Protein backbone atom coordinates (compact mmCIF):
# COMPACT_ATOMS: atom_id res chain seq x y z
CA UNK A 1 0.00 0.00 0.00
CA UNK A 2 1.39 3.34 -1.06
CA UNK A 3 1.37 6.39 1.18
CA UNK A 4 -1.05 9.00 -0.20
CA UNK A 5 1.14 11.78 1.15
CA UNK A 6 4.71 10.93 0.15
CA UNK A 7 4.07 7.98 -2.19
CA UNK A 8 6.40 5.78 -0.20
CA UNK A 9 5.74 2.08 -0.24
CA UNK A 10 7.35 1.80 3.18
CA UNK A 11 4.02 1.34 4.93
CA UNK A 12 2.96 -1.06 7.63
CA UNK A 13 -0.42 -2.40 8.65
CA UNK A 14 -1.69 -0.52 11.65
CA UNK A 15 -4.86 -2.20 12.84
CA UNK A 16 -8.39 -1.75 11.61
CA UNK A 17 -10.83 1.11 11.64
CA UNK A 18 -14.46 0.77 10.56
CA UNK A 19 -13.69 -2.64 9.05
CA UNK A 20 -10.99 -1.20 6.85
CA UNK A 21 -7.33 -1.94 6.99
CA UNK A 22 -5.35 0.90 8.50
CA UNK A 23 -1.80 1.68 7.43
CA UNK A 24 1.00 3.80 8.71
CA UNK A 25 3.78 5.26 6.62
CA UNK A 26 7.25 4.62 7.99
CA UNK A 27 8.63 7.47 5.96
CA UNK A 28 6.44 10.40 6.98
CA UNK A 29 4.38 8.89 9.78
CA UNK A 30 1.10 9.51 8.05
CA UNK A 31 -1.73 7.17 8.98
CA UNK A 32 -4.27 6.30 6.34
CA UNK A 33 -7.03 3.85 5.57
CA UNK A 34 -6.89 1.40 2.76
CA UNK A 35 -8.43 3.05 -0.25
CA UNK A 36 -10.46 1.23 -2.79
CA UNK A 37 -8.82 1.02 -6.13
CA UNK A 38 -10.60 -1.19 -8.63
CA UNK A 39 -7.44 -1.47 -10.65
CA UNK A 40 -5.57 -3.10 -7.81
CA UNK A 41 -7.45 -6.32 -8.43
CA UNK A 42 -6.42 -8.76 -11.10
CA UNK A 43 -8.51 -9.45 -14.15
CA UNK A 44 -9.10 -12.95 -12.80
CA UNK A 45 -10.62 -11.69 -9.56
CA UNK A 46 -12.71 -9.20 -11.45
CA UNK A 47 -14.10 -11.83 -13.81
CA UNK A 48 -14.81 -14.12 -10.86
CA UNK A 49 -16.95 -11.41 -9.26
CA UNK A 50 -18.77 -10.68 -12.48
CA UNK A 51 -19.33 -14.39 -12.91
CA UNK A 52 -20.93 -14.62 -9.48
CA UNK A 53 -23.08 -11.63 -10.33
CA UNK A 54 -24.24 -13.36 -13.50
CA UNK A 55 -25.11 -16.42 -11.43
CA UNK A 56 -27.61 -14.20 -9.72
CA UNK A 57 -25.63 -13.42 -6.62
CA UNK A 58 -26.25 -10.15 -4.80
CA UNK A 59 -23.39 -7.68 -4.89
CA UNK A 60 -23.39 -7.59 -1.09
CA UNK A 61 -23.08 -11.36 -1.01
CA UNK A 62 -20.14 -11.19 -3.38
CA UNK A 63 -18.60 -8.59 -1.12
CA UNK A 64 -18.91 -10.93 1.87
CA UNK A 65 -17.44 -13.79 -0.11
CA UNK A 66 -14.54 -12.01 -1.76
CA UNK A 67 -13.92 -9.15 0.68
CA UNK A 68 -14.07 -6.73 -2.19
CA UNK A 69 -16.09 -3.63 -1.50
CA UNK A 70 -19.48 -3.63 -3.20
CA UNK A 71 -18.88 -0.22 -4.78
CA UNK A 72 -15.84 -1.68 -6.51
CA UNK A 73 -17.89 -4.59 -7.80
CA UNK A 74 -20.68 -2.27 -8.91
CA UNK A 75 -18.11 -0.21 -10.75
CA UNK A 76 -16.97 -3.27 -12.68
CA UNK A 77 -20.53 -4.23 -13.51
CA UNK A 78 -21.18 -0.73 -14.80
CA UNK A 79 -17.91 -0.79 -16.68
CA UNK A 80 -18.70 -3.92 -18.66
CA UNK A 81 -22.30 -3.02 -19.33
CA UNK A 82 -24.29 -4.77 -16.61
CA UNK A 83 -27.79 -6.00 -17.51
CA UNK A 84 -26.99 -6.77 -21.09
CA UNK A 85 -24.05 -8.80 -19.96
CA UNK A 86 -24.10 -12.48 -20.64
CA UNK A 87 -21.68 -15.31 -20.29
CA UNK A 88 -20.30 -15.32 -23.81
CA UNK A 89 -19.76 -11.57 -23.71
CA UNK A 90 -17.96 -11.90 -20.44
CA UNK A 91 -15.59 -14.50 -21.84
CA UNK A 92 -14.68 -12.18 -24.65
CA UNK A 93 -14.20 -9.26 -22.38
Ligand SMILES: [Zn+2]
Pocket residue numbers: 003004005006007008025026027028029030
Ligand atom coordinates in the same frame (compact mmCIF):
# COMPACT_ATOMS: atom_id res chain seq x y z
ZN1 LIG B 1 4.35 8.86 3.76
